[in-house]
Amino acid sequence: MDKHLFGPVPSRRLGISLGIDIIPFKTCTLDCLYCECGRTTDHTAERRSFFSTKDLMSEFNEFLKTGDYLDYITFSGSGEPTLNSDIGHLIKEIKEMTRTPVAVITNGTLLHLPEVQKDLLSSDLILPSLDAVSEDVFRKINKPAPGITAEKVINGLKSFSREYKGEIWLEVFISRGSNDSEEELEKIREVIEQIMPSKVQLNSLDRPPAYSEAEPAGHDLLEMIVKKWTGLPVEIITRVKSREEIPSFSKNLESNILNTIVRRPLTIEDLIILTGKNRLEILKYIDVLEKEKQIRTEIVGEKIFYRTSIG
C-alpha cells in the first residue's frame, strides 16, 4: 500500500502539520521553472481518481489513534492535489473524523471548474499560487498544460474567493528576471486587490530549481515588493540564506538567540519575549542558524521548539 500521510512536520506557515499526498510524484497542471521537486513528468489538466480512498482513510484512522496534536491537516505534495477527483470526498470524510482544520496547498489552476470549487468549499484554508497575470509571463514561469491560461486561473480565484468561507493565503513566487518587472508586479497587485486574500505570501527560490532560468529574488527585491504593495497583507516567507542578507545584522542578537537556545529549547514566542524583536526579524537569524545546522526544530506536544543540533 502506498503511504499518503507524512509528518506531523513543523511548518513555518502552518505550525504542526500532517501532510496528505494524493497525487503521484510530479503529476501537475504546471511545470514551474522553480519547482523544487524537478520537472513535471505527467503534465495534465485531466482530473482522475488515482487510488483507493479506503487505503488513505485507514492510514488516517491509524494516525488518529496516536492522539498527536495538529494545527492543520494539509493536502500538499509533489503535484497538484485538485487533479485528484476524490479530494472533495476526502476533505468531507476527514472533517467528520476530526476538528483539526483542513488546508489545501494548490496552484489554483483548476479553481475555474465548478466541481473543484465545490470540492474545496468544505476546507478551512486554501493556499493558492499566483505568479503572473500576463499570459506570456504565465507561460514562461509556470509552463501550463494545454487549456490552462492565466485568465482562467484569475477568474477561478476571483469567483472562488466570493463563495469561500475559509481563509485564502495567496502565495506569489518571485523569480528574478521572469515576473518581477514593474508592469507585471502592478498587474499582480491589481488582481490581488480583487481577490482580497487574508494573507499574501512572497516566496522565492530556496532549493535547486527544475530549470536553470529560475533565479532567486533576494530579500532586497522582496522587501521592495512589500513596500510597493503597501496596504496589502503581504509577508515574506522565503528563508534568509546568509548573514549578508540580513540588513543591519547584529552579531549580539545572533549570540543572544543561540546562547539562550543552548541552555534550553525555546519556541519562537519565547524568543520574541526574550529578545524584544519581532517574529520576522528573529526568523532571519533562525534561518541562518538552521542552515548551518547549529539549531533544529522539534515538535513537543502542541508546540514547535528550537534546540541545538547536538544533544
Ligand code: SF4
Ligand atoms: S505547481 Fe507546484 S508541483 Fe506543480 S510544477 Fe509548480 S511548483 Fe511544482
